[in-house]
Amino acid sequence: MTAFRILIVDDDREMRGSLVDLMQAAGWETKALTRASDVDRWLDQFGPDVILSDVRMPGMTGIELLASLNGADVPPVVLISAHGDIPMAVEAMQGGAYSFIEKPYEPRRLLTVLSHAADQQRMRRGNARLHARLLQLTALDRMFIGDDPHMIEAKDQISSLADTDTTCLILGETGTGKDLVARALHDLSTRAAGPFIAANAAQFALEHLYPLACAARGGTLFLDEIAACPAEHQAALLRLVEDKELADPATGELHKFDLRILSATNEDLSVATDAGQFRKDLYFRLSAMMIRLPALRVRRDDIVLLTTHFMGQLAQTYDVTVPDMTEDDLAALLAHDWPGNVRELRNMCERRILMARRGVGSMSSAIHIETHGDDDDIPSTLREAVAAFEKQLIAKAIQTHGGRMDTVADALGIGRRTLNEKVVKLGLDKAALL
Numbered sequence: 001m002t003a004f005r006i007l008i009v010d011d012d013r014e015m016r017g018s019l020v021d022l023m024q025a026a027g028w029e030t031k032a033l034t035r036a037s038d039v040d041r042w043l044d045q046f047g048p049d050v051i052l053s054d055v056r057m058p059g060m061t062g063i064e065l066l067a068s069l070n071g072a073d074v075p076p077v078v079l080i081s082a083h084g085d086i087p088m089a090v091e092a093m094q095g096g097a098y099s100f101i102e103k104p105y106e107p108r109r110l111l112t113v114l115s116h117a118a119d120q121q122r123m124r125r126g127n128a129r130l131h132a133r134l135l136q137l138t139a140l141d142r143m144f145i146g147d148d149p150h151m152i153e154a155k156d157q158i159s160s161l162a163d164t165d166t167t168c169l170i171l172g173e174t175g176t177g178k179d180l181v182a183r184a185l186h187d188l189s190t191r192a193a194g195p196f197i198a199a200n201a202a203q204f205a206l207e208h209l210y211p212l213a214c215a216a217r218g219g220t221l222f223l224d225e226i227a228a229c230p231a232e233h234q235a236a237l238l239r240l241v242e243d244k245e246l247a248d249p250a251t252g253e254l255h256k257f258d259l260r261i262l263s264a265t266n267e268d269l270s271v272a273t274d275a276g277q278f279r280k281d282l283y284f285r286l287s288a289m290m291i292r293l294p295a296l297r298v299r300r301d302d303i304v305l306l307t308t309h310f311m312g313q314l315a316q317t318y319d320v321t322v323p324d325m326t327e328d329d330l331a332a333l334l335a336h337d338w339p340g341n342v343r344e345l346r347n348m349c350e351r352r353i354l355m356a357r358r359g360v361g362s363m364s365s366a367i368h369i370e371t372h373g374d375d376d377d378i379p380s381t382l383r384e385a386v387a388a389f390e391k392q393l394i395a396k397a398i399q400t401h402g403g404r405m406d407t408v409a410d411a412l413g414i415g416r417r418t419l420n421e422k423v424v425k426l427g428l429d430k431a432a433l434l
Contacts, residue, residue, distance in 0.1 A: 146302030194219025
């Protein structure tokens with residue numbers, strides 16, 4: 001199990017040193033601060049399991065620190081004071097403190113209280129991550145439905161590489177599920193209880209790399225679109241990949257990081273290295289192992305199976321009967337190249353289900369709606385066109401004016417009674433609009 005982390009806050013140098021010595025001797029990772037106002041900055045960077053804070057300090061007190069902390073992942077706070085009394089302890093517990101310890105402290109009791117607090121925090125974080133992982137794994141299963149040999153090979157690679165710490169480069173076109181593969185490699189590893197931090201390598205600045213590494217400590221750092229990583233950032237990234245260390249931008253001090261690095265790209269990195277746009281040494285380090293995800297057009301035998309799955313799932317979501325699939329529907333599915341891969345296929349299925357709610361549509365129209373528009377939405381008569389325009393205009397007015405119907409009627413230049421009649425005639429649901 002990864003060592004517990006504790007953030008110690010005490011303005012007294014001797015007491016602070018004594019607490020650090022005690023916790024380090026017990027195998028804890030420690031970070032000591034002299035001011036409570038610095039805690040917020042270190043919550044994300046250090047990721048403590050528990051905070052041990054003095055009560056009486058210049059500036060922000062321990063009680064004030066306790067009141068200032070909020071959020072779902074705030075660690076438990078244990079307060080310690082040489083001036084403690086019963087009213088202060090009651091105030092601390094009512095304010096949300098995990099426990100209150102008086103100085104001089106008994107080391108064994110303090111360690112016991114802190115260990116219990118850290119255990120509960122790890123358990124709480126673990127339950128939250130488990131819930132999130134189950135949702136993501138469901139998405140992974142949806143994305144990887146099918147019996148195509150390319151997908152079977154990819155899933156076998158995920159299984160064999162998950163329980164290792166080796167770097168892995170995930171290759172595949174947009175929409176093939178590279179982010180889900182990275183998540184699966186984390187979820188199935190011994191680092192599953194640790195954080196999974198994803199970042200777009202093309203978008204973060206150099207000063208972002210250190211905080212990302214801090215946040216991923218004990219877990220996995222996933223860098224998407226790695227081919228677009230700016231050249232000036234690649235040296236620092238190489239140091240993190242190769243030596244698992246980075247310099248703190250604020251102090252210049254080198255820090256070690258216990259993390260796994262995964263990356264992904266939809267480009268050919270070997271071409272980028274030959275062109276001098278990507279460091280060869282970094283490419284070799286990142287690509288110690290590679291997982292290639294096939295494009296959907298390569299696994300055409302899985303298209304109908306995936307479509308059936310998505311249609312059934314989405315029909316339940318939108319409470320509609322799954323429309324029958326005709327020969328023309330099958331032909332349209334198999335004739336399309338699917339440049340957006342499985343993501344595009346799922347989006348198409350959602351459009352088809354939404355059309356089915358209105359009793360219109362086909363696979364062909366759902367596929368081509370983005371480029372050709374929704375032909376099924378074009379009214380066939382002038383009367384239908386006017387009704388559609390009125391419905392859209394009234395709905396927008398209701399939303400704009402917060403459902404205040406007198407104001408809506410004035411804005412539209414019609415009487416309140418006329419407005420009510422149109423709302424009923426056009427089938428507008430005021431509650432749904434708001």
